Amino acid sequence: MIKRFFSSTAEVPDSVEVPRHVAIIMDGNGRWAKKRFLPRVAGHAQGVDRVRGIVEACIERGIEYLTLFAFSSENWRRPQEEVSRLMELFVMALEREVTRMHRNGVCLRVVGDLARFDQNLRDLIEQGEARTQENHRLTLTICANYGGRWDILNAVNNWRRDNPDSVDLSEEALSPYLSMHYAPEPDLFIRTGGEQRISNFLLWQLAYTELYFTETLWPDFDAEKLDLAIDSFRKRERRFGRTSEQLLER
Numbered sequence: 001m002i003k004r005f006f007s008s009t010a011e012v013p014d015s016v017e018v019p020r021h022v023a024i025i026m027d028g029n030g031r032w033a034k035k036r037f038l039p040r041v042a043g044h045a046q047g048v049d050r051v052r053g054i055v056e057a058c059i060e061r062g063i064e065y066l067t068l069f070a071f072s073s074e075n076w077r078r079p080q081e082e083v084s085r086l087m088e089l090f091v092m093a094l095e096r097e098v099t100r101m102h103r104n105g106v107c108l109r110v111v112g113d114l115a116r117f118d119q120n121l122r123d124l125i126e127q128g129e130a131r132t133q134e135n136h137r138l139t140l141t142i143c144a145n146y147g148g149r150w151d152i153l154n155a156v157n158n159w160r161r162d163n164p165d166s167v168d169l170s171e172e173a174l175s176p177y178l179s180m181h182y183a184p185e186p187d188l189f190i191r192t193g194g195e196q197r198i199s200n201f202l203l204w205q206l207a208y209t210e211l212y213f214t215e216t217l218w219p220d221f222d223a224e225k226l227d228l229a230i231d232s233f234r235k236r237e238r239r240f241g242r243t244s245e246q247l248l249e250r
């Protein structure tokens with residue numbers, strides 16, 4: 001069943017104290033390692049360890065959806081050794097963490113162009129998703145070999161395949177084809193590591209998301225830092241193109 005969510009370009013969602021959906025670019029692993037005279041991959045290992053704490057902090061705060069950018073379509077361009085190590089870490093994390101996620105009521109989803117991954121990794125993803133699919137406490141999405149442009153083009157191509165005779169495509173018709181159709185648009189976007197860019201993350205879905213950038217490197221990001229981001233979110237007035245006065249009338 002496809003749930004219908006508010007589209008930020010059509011309607012104004014109810015304002016919330018705690019974001020329903022938080023999307024994070026986990027950046028800064030390499031610099032974290034470099035500061036300690038360690039190889040970059042040591043930063044990635046530490047970064048993977050951080051994920052568990054943030055997932056649990058999100059559950060405690062009542063966040064319903066957490067989306068993490070783990071590997072971009074462009075990250076294949078990194079040195080082969082680093083890419084291989086990232087894949088190994090992904091496999092290890094799935095092997096180790098799915099049981100705990102399941103116990104915590106986490107529903108795991110992995111989105112991106114998964115065809116390029118090894119069969120072993122794809123099998124683990126499929127098993128993890130199947131095992132946790134009935135869980136509703138938190139939906140954790142890992143974006144792997146993901147790119148916002150890929151997502152939009154993939155959705156358009158699939159829509160066209162299903163509707164060969166239609167000419168015009170609407171937002172509403174496209175939405176179910178996007179990789180994150182099962183989640184509302186993110187309320188809060190966080191990027192760690194100090195860069196202030198989107199790096200081809202959820203281009204479509206971030207249309208009206210509140211953006212938060214922090215210098216903290218991902219391996220140093222913890223529940224306290226998450227709370228700072230949520231505090232900043234709470235102070236924002238989300239207008240979705242309207243005026244303040246219009247929002248008060250609602």
Ligand code: IPE
Nearest residue numbers: 026027028029030031032070
């Ligand atoms: C983010 O950390 C992790 C991935 C992109 C996989 P980086 O590896 O980009 O860390 P920096 O930006 O080089 O510090």
Ligand code: IPE
Nearest residue numbers: 025026027069070071072199
């Ligand atoms: C974005 O980080 C991708 C992930 C965190 C997975 P990058 O480190 O790849 O982004 P750029 O290259 O600095 O824009």
Ligand code: MG
Nearest residue numbers: 027028029193
């Ligand atoms: Mg980076």
